[in-house]
Amino acid sequence: MNPVTVIANLGLGPKFRDHAELYWRGLREFAPEALLVDIESLVVAPVASQFRGHIVVLLDKDVALGEAVAASGARVVNPPEAIAVCDDKRRTYTRLTKAGIPIPETLILPPLYPKQPMGQPVTAAITTATGVPSVIKEAKGSFGAQVYLAGGEDEIEAISNQLADRHLLAQTYIASSAGSDLRIQVIGGEVVAAMSRHNPTDFRANLSNGGIGYPYDPSKREAELAIESAKAVGGFNVGVDLLVGESGRGEYVCEVNSNAHIWRLMAITGVNIPSIFAAKLLGTP
Numbered sequence: 001m002n003p004v005t006v007i008a009n010l011g012l013g014p015k016f017r018d019h020a021e022l023y024w025r026g027l028r029e030f031a032p033e034a035l036l037v038d039i040e041s042l043v044v045a046p047v048a049s050q051f052r053g054h055i056v057v058l059l060d061k062d063v064a065l066g067e068a069v070a071a072s073g074a075r076v077v078n079p080p081e082a083i084a085v086c087d088d089k090r091r092t093y094t095r096l097t098k099a100g101i102p103i104p105e106t107l108i109l110p111p112l113y114p115k116q117p118m119g120q121p122v123t124a125a126i127t128t129a130t131g132v133p134s135v136i137k138e139a140k141g142s143f144g145a146q147v148y149l150a151g152g153e154d155e156i157e158a159i160s161n162q163l164a165d166r167h168l169l170a171q172t173y174i175a176s177s178a179g180s181d182l183r184i185q186v187i188g189g190e191v192v193a194a195m196s197r198h199n200p201t202d203f204r205a206n207l208s209n210g211g212i213g214y215p216y217d218p219s220k221r222e223a224e225l226a227i228e229s230a231k232a233v234g235g236f237n238v239g240v241d242l243l244v245g246e247s248g249r250g251e252y253v254c255e256v257n258s259n260a261h262i263w264r265l266m267a268i269t270g271v272n273i274p275s276i277f278a279a280k281l282l283g284t285p
Contacts (some may be wrong), residue, residue: 004031020036
């Protein structure tokens with residue numbers, strides 16, 4: 001068996017260390033010599049030859065590092081390109097749209113520099129296309145922290161100007177999904193676990209914002225949406241978030257996460273995600 005290495009930023013805190021150790025322990029069930037490497041300890045050349053022939057599980061968003069490791073001949077999971085696509089919501093929505101996957105009406109906003117205000121024609125175009133309220137998102141962000149609800153042109157302008165050095169998107173607010181969504185984990189082209197998330201005090205359902213999770217059995221269509229989304233971004237192991245439509249089922253893809261934290265999903269569903277991941281990755285029955 002090829003050497004197996006997990007690379008993660010362990011210095012980000014206990015939540016990130018625990019996440020990495022879950023995967024590392026799962027991999028050691030099948031590859032006892034698997035290593036856990038702190039990204040802060042790595043200094044790599046453009047071709048990171050020390051990983052040649054390895055299977056590298058990259059639990060970070062450092063795309064350049066992933067590309068250097070892959071250039072040496074390592075298999076990197078998730079692939080660097082998939083990480084790059086998932087880490088930039090503009091690219092995520094472009095891939096999903098190209099694949100014909102339903103998403104809320106989405107606009108990529110023109111980039112602004114500090115002290116450069118967003119013009120009224122842009123804010124008017126946003127409200128015309130998305131309606132009000134409108135969801136404003138930073139292209140990069142995690143745990144729902146970079147997502148904002150704007151009630152009209154004035155709020156859109158205020159949020160955009162406050163974030164003038166960020167890349168932004170605007171989306172239609174899916175009222176039927178207010179405070180609720182679905183998280184579906186896809187590994188190797190199969191759904192392995194899912195939960196519904198509900199937050200009575202926030203339009204964002206993320207558990208880190210106070211949401212509560214429940215085990216969920218996806219419908220055939222919901223599972224198809226999640227699997228198609230993973231394929232569209234090129235991800236082997238991703239968490240797909242679906243927004244709930246008027247039908248009460250997941251109808252729109254909200255996000256695809258290349259490094260979705262799994263410990264709460266595991267606790268809620270009882271599914272041993274790292275073990276399934278390891279078995280699929282290493283080809284063990």
